[in-house]
Amino acid sequence: MEKEGKELKERWKELRNELSFEQRVVWDTLSPQEREETQKFAEEYKKFLNKAKTEREAVAEIVNLAEKEGYVSLEELMDRGKKLKPGNKVYAVNRDKNVALIVIGKEPVWKSLNLIGSHLDAPRLDLKPVPLYEDQGIAFLKTHYYGGIKKYQWVSHPLAIHGVVIRQTGEKINIQIGEAENDPVFVITDLLPHLAKEQLKKKLGEAVTGEALNILAGTLPFEEKKARERVKLAVLELLQLKYGIKEEDLISAELELVPAARARDVGLDRSMVGAYGQDDRICAFTSMKALLECQNPVHTALAVFVDKEEIGSTGNTGMRARFLENTVAELLYLITGDYDEIYCRKALANAKALSADVSAGIDPGWEGTHDKYNAARLGNGVVVTKYTGTAGKYSTSDANAEFVAEVRRIFNDNKIVWQTGELGKVDQGGGGTIAQFMAHYGMNVLDCGPPLLSMHAPVEISHKADIYMCYEAYKAFFKS
Secondary structure, eight states: OHHHHHHHHHHHHHHHHHOOOOOOHHHHOOOOOHHHHHHHHHHHHHHHHHHOOOOHHHHHHHHHHHHHTOEHHHHHHHHHHHOOOTOOOOEEEEEEEEEEEEOOOOTTTTTTTEEEEEEEEEEEEEEEEEEEETTTTEEEEEEEEESSSGGGGGTTTTTEEEEEEETTTTTEEEEEEOSTTTTOOBBOOOOOOOGGTGGSSSSSGGGGOGGOOOOOEEEOOOOTTTTTSSSHHHHHHHHHHOOOOOGGGGEEEEEEEEEEEEEEEEEETTTTEEETTHHHHHHHHHHHHHHHHHHHHHHHEEEHHHHHGGGSSSSSTTTSSHHHHHHHHHHHHHSSSSSHHHHHHHHHHEEEEOOOOOOOOOOOOSSSSOOOOGOOOOTEEEEESSEETTTTTTTOOOOOOOHHHHHHHHHHTTOOOOOOOOSOOTOEEEEEEEEHHGGTTOOEEEEEEEEEEEEESSSEEEEEHHHHHHHHHHHHHHHH
């Protein structure tokens, strides 16, 4: 009986190992050298986050890093009539808000294209076209929030202004205030608890309104005591003296309010990264790094970085625009010296793609929001998400089983630690990604990225092991 019991126990272990799917802790799978590499990679990632707090800044940094690796502008090659061949590395930029990095593969583009798409925009506050006003001797800047935020999280929080002002002449003026050590920062005031009796009775989502998200801009008045709106006038004078702009120039400006804090390690063990904009610059950075290390691939490798995902992928810089399609068309022209639309359509339809976006990690501080059997966990690797959307899978692409199996094989063959997850419980809420708009071309596409805690908050939390594993996963996909 004792022998039979031992054999049964061994058989149980064998069956569990062979048949069960269990999430793994990434840290347990890493060698000491890999653990050190994980920490170094996170340091590089934090530097990227600090340089790329807006979509324009992200594009500029990606192009800067790509050019250092020998990437050449696709537009420049078009102008010079140069032909592309396998191994060539090129990039394309659209309106300073989209960028694509490409390494030409040995196989024809219309037959094999491995594509990873991520987005560069993040929830924030935008200045309104006419933002500056004065009330009770205080100058304020009016804002309009962008993307899905909890408005109450943005009050009493140090903010920085990033962006551009375009003068009537077309001159572009870059502005960044609040990041340097001696810079001033900007704050939205909150009501003191002593007078918040009525505010505290309101629902959380109604306690701070969108029109109340006004930024403190100044209190010092213009010296002429008889002047009207003296503080506003003094602020305008400062803008004119420092940047050469006037109030009307703010109408043709893109100025964003983002958290002034820098990316930091989180936890006594420094295992996590806390920073603004990790949704989705965590995927942008890891896919960029993966592609920059891709040399002479069999299949053309393309990483595309887009804008406007947080507000529906609309506009001429969102995934619904034709930047990807136009880029592939230009590639085909520079490879063949000719262009036929059917090959562009075939290239996009035959592409294999990952929609690189984050997932919601399960948070024990907020129980009941996830189905624990289908939830992603911090530290358990990159998340494969078959579908996103809301309720009955609305606004999703829902990857087919064949492609999910293919990605599983790629990851398993390359010893990638991965997990599966949904955004939350079925009726809890939900959200979408660019996957549905990539799938519009007919390509196979699957959502894949690391989990976050506090997604869309001014400070989002990621796990360093997940960041590193995401990078390894994207590398494996590009080489597959």
